[in-house]
Amino acid sequence: MDDDAVDCEAQDAPAFESPSSNKLHDKAALEVHLRLSELPDVYGVARRVVDALDRRVGCASLDIQNVADDLHFSKRTLQRRLRHQGYCYTDLRDKVRRYHGVRGVLDGRFSIDDICISLDFADRSSLTTAFKRWTGFPPRAFGRIFRKYADN
Numbered sequence: 001m002d003d004d005a006v007d008c009e010a011q012d013a014p015a016f017e018s019p020s021s022n023k024l025h026d027k028a029a030l031e032v033h034l035r036l037s038e039l040p041d042v043y044g045v046a047r048r049v050v051d052a053l054d055r056r057v058g059c060a061s062l063d064i065q066n067v068a069d070d071l072h073f074s075k076r077t078l079q080r081r082l083r084h085q086g087y088c089y090t091d092l093r094d095k096v097r098r099y100h101g102v103r104g105v106l107d108g109r110f111s112i113d114d115i116c117i118s119l120d121f122a123d124r125s126s127l128t129t130a131f132k133r134w135t136g137f138p139p140r141a142f143g144r145i146f147r148k149y150a151d152n
Contacts, residue, residue, distance in 0.1 A: 023149075030146040033135055037102040040095045045071075045081040049089065053096040058118035062097070064089045098134045101127070105143045106150040112139050 039050060052070045056062055067089075068078040082089055097119045104115040116127040131139045 027149045030149045037098045039099050046085050046087045049092050057100050062120040105139045
């Protein structure tokens with residue numbers, strides 16, 4: 001990975017271990033979660049991959065082969081071009097999933113199972129594990145704590 005690429009694991013769950021009774025703290029924590037879950041600011045092939053993944057959320061598989069087909073690359077060529085830019089497919093897919101997952105939970109109109117399906121997770125426990133890695137909370141707890149601050 002080159003110096004411009006951001007390591008996905010370095011941006012994982014902020015150090016908010018337990019919910020606070022302090023509304024200001026909770027609102028600030030939500031702002032941090034939202035900032036960390038933004039879609040990546042990338043260019044070139046990585047931008048095309050993020051855009052393809054973003055279009056596929058809720059509609060189609062997020063599998064690398066399908067995205068490669070969308071972009072008219074072989075899977076191997078896509079991996080090579082991403083690596084040349086300092087990215088890997090799984091990190092970009094994880095960032096797109098995080099963006100939509102956090103917003104889906106905050107929205108509250110969709111069940112955890114619906115979010116799981118729309119983000120192409122194998123099962124609910126996979127989504128919960130990823131969500132805990134991203135935010136430090138399981139999806140339901142995250143929604144319960146932060147949903148009231150999402151619209152303000």
